[in-house]
Amino acid sequence: MSDSEFEYDSAGSYVYESDDGGSGDDGEGPASAASPPQRDAPVAAALPAAAAHAPAAAAAQGRRLGGPAPAPAPPLSGSASLGASDSAGSASRSRLAVVSQLYGEQGKDYRVFGPDAVRAEIAAVVRDVASVLEVAADDAEAMLLSCSWDKQRLLERFTERPEQVRAGAGLAKAGSRGAGAAEVDGPEADCPVCFASVPASEMASLACGHGACRECWGEYLSGQLRSRAAEAVEAVCMESDCSCIVPHAFVRHVGLAAARGSDPMALLTSWDRSLCRHFVEHSRRLRWCPGSGCDKAFQAVSAGRDVECESCGSAFCLGCGRGAHRPVSCSMLSSWLEKCEDESETANWIIVNTKRCPKCGVRIEKNQGCMHMKCGVCKHEFCWVCTGDWAMHGQKTGGYYACNRYTGQKTQGRGVPGSRPGKKGAGASALDKDAEENLAKAELDRYLFYYQRYSGHMRAGTFAAGQRERAQQRMAEVAAEGLAWVEVDFLEQGTEVLLACRRVLQFTYVMAYFMADGREKSLFEHLQELLEGSTEELSELLERPLEEMDRRQVVNFTRVTAKFLSQLLEGVDEGLVDGASGAGAASSAASSAASSAAAEEAAAAKPGGAKSTSPSGKRKPTDRARQRLRAAR
Amino acid sequence: MAGLSVRIVKETEKLHTDPVPGITATPFEDNLRHFNVTIEGAEETPYAGGIFRLELFLPAEYPMAPPKVRFITKMYHPNINRLGLICLDILKDKWSPALQIRTVLLSIQALLAAPNPDDPLNNEAAELWKSDEAEAVRIAADYTRRFATG
Numbered sequence: 084m085s086d087s088e089f090e091y092d093s094a095g096s097y098v099y100e101s102d103d104g105g106s107g108d109d110g111e112g113p114a115s116a117a118s119p120p121q122r123d124a125p126v127a128a129a130l131p132a133a134a135a136h137a138p139a140a141a142a143a144q145g146r147r148l149g150g151p152a153p154a155p156a157p158p159l160s161g162s163a164s165l166g167a168s169d170s171a172g173s174a175s176r177s178r179l180a181v182v183s184q185l186y187g188e189q190g191k192d193y194r195v196f197g198p199d200a201v202r203a204e205i206a207a208v209v210r211d212v213a214s215v216l217e218v219a220a221d222d223a224e225a226m227l228l229s230c231s232w233d234k235q236r237l238l239e240r241f242t243e244r245p246e247q248v249r250a251g252a253g254l255a256k257a258g259s260r261g262a263g264a265a266e267v268d269g270p271e272a273d274c275p276v277c278f279a280s281v282p283a284s285e286m287a288s289l290a291c292g293h294g295a296c297r298e299c300w301g302e303y304l305s306g307q308l309r310s311r312a313a314e315a316v317e318a319v320c321m322e323s324d325c326s327c328i329v330p331h332a333f334v335r336h337v338g339l340a341a342a343r344g345s346d347p348m349a350l351l352t353s354w355d356r357s358l359c360r361h362f363v364e365h366s367r368r369l370r371w372c373p374g375s376g377c378d379k380a381f382q383a384v385s386a387g388r389d390v391e392c393e394s395c396g397s398a399f400c401l402g403c404g405r406g407a408h409r410p411v412s413c414s415m416l417s418s419w420l421e422k423c424e425d426e427s428e429t430a431n432w433i434i435v436n437t438k439r440c441p442k443c444g445v446r447i448e449k450n451q452g453c454m455h456m457k458c459g460v461c462k463h464e465f466c467w468v469c470t471g472d473w474a475m476h477g478q479k480t481g482g483y484y485a486c487n488r489y490t491g492q493k494t495q496g497r498g499v500p501g502s503r504p505g506k507k508g509a510g511a512s513a514l515d516k517d518a519e520e521n522l523a524k525a526e527l528d529r530y531l532f533y534y535q536r537y538s539g540h541m542r543a544g545t546f547a548a549g550q551r552e553r554a555q556q557r558m559a560e561v562a563a564e565g566l567a568w569v570e571v572d573f574l575e576q577g578t579e580v581l582l583a584c585r586r587v588l589q590f591t592y593v594m595a596y597f598m599a600d601g602r603e604k605s606l607f608e609h610l611q612e613l614l615e616g617s618t619e620e621l622s623e624l625l626e627r628p629l630e631e632m633d634r635r636q637v638v639n640f641t642r643v644t645a646k647f648l649s650q651l652l653e654g655v656d657e658g659l660v661d662g663a664s665g666a667g668a669a670s671s672a673a674s675s676a677a678s679s680a681a682a683e684e685a686a687a688a689k690p691g692g693a694k695s696t697s698p699s700g701k702r703k704p705t706d707r708a709r710q711r712l713r714a715a716r
Numbered sequence: 717m718a719g720l721s722v723r724i725v726k727e728t729e730k731l732h733t734d735p736v737p738g739i740t741a742t743p744f745e746d747n748l749r750h751f752n753v754t755i756e757g758a759e760e761t762p763y764a765g766g767i768f769r770l771e772l773f774l775p776a777e778y779p780m781a782p783p784k785v786r787f788i789t790k791m792y793h794p795n796i797n798r799l800g801l802i803c804l805d806i807l808k809d810k811w812s813p814a815l816q817i818r819t820v821l822l823s824i825q826a827l828l829a830a831p832n833p834d835d836p837l838n839n840e841a842a843e844l845w846k847s848d849e850a851e852a853v854r855i856a857a858d859y860t861r862r863f864a865t866g
């Protein structure tokens with residue numbers, strides 16, 4: 084066992100692939116590398132590992148020592164997913180290369196900010212603008228607020244017409260008095276807001292000179308923070324029709340009075356929080372992680388793309404903030420969602436959400452991840468997607484699924500890709516009411532075809548997420564028993580790939596819906612079909628009870644499916660068919676060559692496939708552990 | 717809720733000792749934040765001759781938050797709906813703590829004299845105001861006679 088086996092954690096390569104002896108060699112390799120620490124003394128148990136594999140293990144341990152005693156997660160597993168509190172952020176997650184690739188962890192072209200980093204970023208840009216324009220920091224901040232923190236645009240506009248920029252930001256003319264203590268004649272003054280008579284020193288005003296007592300200002304600003312959140316930092320003077328902005332320093336000035344004995348920094352602290360929100364929410368290319376309660380901000384350096392938050396695990400698109408949606412673009416997804424919204428009104432909706440058993444006719448709602456359905460009444464086995472007999476779908480028929488292609492007919496099969504009834508001669512028969520209706524019907528059918536598959540994968544993905552949670556639960560249980568954690572690690576790896584595939588497959592149907600017929604689409608559908616077939620196999624394998632699970636098989640299928648996934652994504656990224664670019668054509672040829680190689684491998688990994696042998700029994704969990712596992716499910 | 721603020725006491729006093737012409741505002745005895753208000757319709761408007769009743773309530777956050785005001789008398793006006801709710805910027809986002817009960821009521825009085833059909837709360841009235849102002853004015857005057865007199 085070498086140190087390099089730990090490297091995959093950061094480099095994102097696949098653990099079983101780094102096992103030179105092959106996955107059949109179960110006695111050595113990953114199993115021993117991953118011997119979990121004992122429950123009683125998680126930290127102490129981790130120490131020998133840390134000594135042996137200094138860099139990676141030490142880093143993992145350092146993170147874990149921060150929180151309360153965590154579940155005894157081994158160095159290679161996702162400690163966050165096991166429930167170890169990891170408020171400090173980045174959990175070390177074990178990753179298959181393809182999943183890392185999916186979220187672009189390699190060659191990162193985005194940045195992640197914690198709350199402190201956001202504050203530092205704000206301070207830096209404010210300082211920068213203040214020094215270039217030779218204005219006070221608060222003035223620079225106000226002007227940045229008024230132009231979405233776009234430094235470049237601010238500098239340009241300021242050079243052209245400084246007074247206009249200042250006015251737009253709610254700043255008084257250069258050289259006016261600053262905000263702070265108000266100018267008052269005599270020892271006392273009447274506050275125009277609370278009507279109380281207060282000592283002159285209590286009166287405060289902005290640059291405009293409109294005064295009020297500090298207590299009123301504090302109350303006003305707290306109210307703005309409560310009701311306007313991020314926008315509170317754009318608060319202006321209390322006077323009616325006065326647009327003078329409240330500068331940062333003024334908040335500090337009135338904050339003490341507002342606190343009335345409680346935390347004197349409270350107002351300033353929540354003001355700073357709002358400022359951070361404003362910065363992230365108004366800056367181009369910056370957005371919050373959508374994970375609930377997550378405080379990480381992401382900045383895309385280039386265009387929008389899918390990322391996964393290391394802190395909370397949310398997978399989302401940097402471009403639009405919606406859930407991860409590769410391979411479709413943000414705008415294509417918008418069109419699709421709009422379409423879905425329109426169509427959801429139609430009565431045909433129900434047929435998407437439920438299906439009749441093709442044999443006995445009972446309505447069945449899909450609630451599992453796998454497309455392989457079994458009728459609870461007549462036990463008929465069929466395919467959710469095409470309602471065809473399941474027997475026609477397997478290895479026996481000598482092929483993969485042909486359920487991803489829309490053929491425009493009720494009977495599915497390997498039809499001519501994309502042939503659509505009613506499309507030809509649409510113009511000529513436009514006057515014919517019947518033909519028009521048929522056309523509309525055909526278009527609805529076409530939409531429903533893609534929608535059905537889109538939603539099928541979406542629901543299956545939800546189910547897979549549950550599977551992953553259960554796999555993590557099992558891992559925790561096994562580790563708690565002091566058993567080799569790697570026994571069930573393959574489950575997490577498998578469900579993670581499954582989850583990624585479900586999500587990508589879901590959106591491949593959006594992509595296919597909008598793709599014009601032709602060579603590109605048929606190549607795309609070919610890759611989609613390979614991925615879908617393999618995904619369904621993996622899904623079915625993972626739904627089996629742990630005792631019946633063949634680890635080798637799952638591991639192999641995980642790898643094969645992952646390969647199909649990266650082929651599809653690479654194919655889309657590099658262009659499936661690119662007449663203009665020789666490189667594109669070459670790469671798509673290469674990827675289809677690679678996909679046939681992967682297909683062969685998949686065939687070999689199949690249940691009953693040539694290379695598939697039963698796993699070595701010696702590494703199976705003990706009976707006691709198995710009982711625990713059963714209870715955990 | 718804390719006792720009445722200095723500000724509310726002073727505003728109430730001033731409304732009593734130095735009333736705005738054509739406007740009365742008196743707090744109810746059981747709740748000094750709740751005011752019974754009347755506004756006289758201005759001359760040369762369809763509301764002339766009418767006395768319109770409103771209620772005004774000062775929320776706990778007042779003056780940081782605007783008062784809540786509603787017509788009780790039935791009205792025909794593009795910026796006042798069937799429930800008597802009023803579309804007026806200073807009662808919403810343009811509220812400023814420097815404004816007072818008296819300024820609010822003055823603004824409402826001004827709104828009666830100058831309807832703004834481009835920012836409607838009563839769409840039907842607003843449409844008619846734009847398409848056939850004479851007819852709209854006739855209906856408004858009819859409402860005034862039926863509901864705001866006697």
Ligand SMILES: [Zn+2]
Binds near residue numbers: 289292325
């Ligand atoms: Zn002012």
Ligand SMILES: [Zn+2]
Binds near residue numbers: 295297298
């Ligand atoms: Zn005051």
Ligand SMILES: [Zn+2]
Binds near residue numbers: 372378
């Ligand atoms: Zn997050």
Ligand SMILES: [Zn+2]
Binds near residue numbers: 400402408
């Ligand atoms: Zn997007």
Ligand SMILES: [Zn+2]
Binds near residue numbers: 442460463
């Ligand atoms: Zn059945």
Ligand SMILES: [Zn+2]
Binds near residue numbers: 466467468469
């Ligand atoms: Zn099928």
